Amino acid sequence: MLIPDTVRSLSVSAELVNYEDGQGSGMVAREWAASMIRRYKMSYVGPLDEGVRSELRALGPEFRPLFDMKESQLADWANETVRQLRIYPQIVTHDDLGWHIHYFEADTPLADRIRGSTAMAAMDVVQRSEARRLRVCTAEGCDNVFLDTTRNLSKIFCDPASCGNRMHGMRFRQRNRIREQQGPVQ
Numbered sequence: 482m483l484i485p486d487t488v489r490s491l492s493v494s495a496e497l498v499n500y501e502d503g504q505g506s507g508m509v510a511r512e513w514a515a516s517m518i519r520r521y522k523m524s525y526v527g528p529l530d531e532g533v534r535s536e537l538r539a540l541g542p543e544f545r546p547l548f549d550m551k552e553s554q555l556a557d558w559a560n561e562t563v564r565q566l567r568i569y570p571q572i573v574t575h576d577d578l579g580w581h582i583h584y585f586e587a588d589t590p591l592a593d594r595i596r597g598s599t600a601m602a603a604m605d606v607v608q609r610s611e612a613r614r615l616r617v618c619t620a621e622g623c624d625n626v627f628l629d630t631t632r633n634l635s636k637i638f639c640d641p642a643s644c645g646n647r648m649h650g651m652r653f654r655q656r657n658r659i660r661e662q663q664g665p666v667q
């Protein structure tokens with residue numbers, strides 16, 4: 482299993498990949514960014530101006546391939562990212578998160594903080610032979626990504642309530658169609 486901080490970091494990465502830019506503005510909405518910071522208890526207190534929000538938006542396409550990568554590719558990406566960011570870890574505690582590791586300074590831009598946490602989480606996943614927990618939704622017409630945190634790696638849909646139900650309904654209708662074509666059972 483994965484440690485909570487790895488799950489937290491990769492859930493942020495998945496949300497950024499799945500973010501839908503309905504208005505095609507090329508940036509994430511301010512409320513969305515603020516809610517992400519709140520929900521994941523990020524310690525970032527800097528601005529959420531247009532520059533910061535377009536950098537966040539750009540993380541989506543950057544992170545998408547990670548959810549469909551071989552272990553060794555994921556390792557290469559993580560190594561390269563950490564090298565570029567010149568990360569050095571600091572163990573800290575804030576909010577009610579308990580001790581966890583920060584990979585950034587107080588003035589590190591938000592996108593680089595997330596990039597760094599994603600890279601370190603990717604290393605953790607590789608180290609634990611858990612890279613296959615990074616998944617793409619198997620539902621038709623959905624390319625959302627997610628982190629499978631189930632014990633037996635049984636999650637196949639990004640959201641069982643939407644994609645799971647939709648696929649279930651589709652299979653149900655297919656079965657009925659086949660039955661109709663075969664005619665009434667004698």
Ligand SMILES: [Zn+2]
Binds near residue numbers: 522573578
């Ligand atoms: Zn923190």
Ligand SMILES: [Zn+2]
Binds near residue numbers: 618638640
């Ligand atoms: Zn889905």
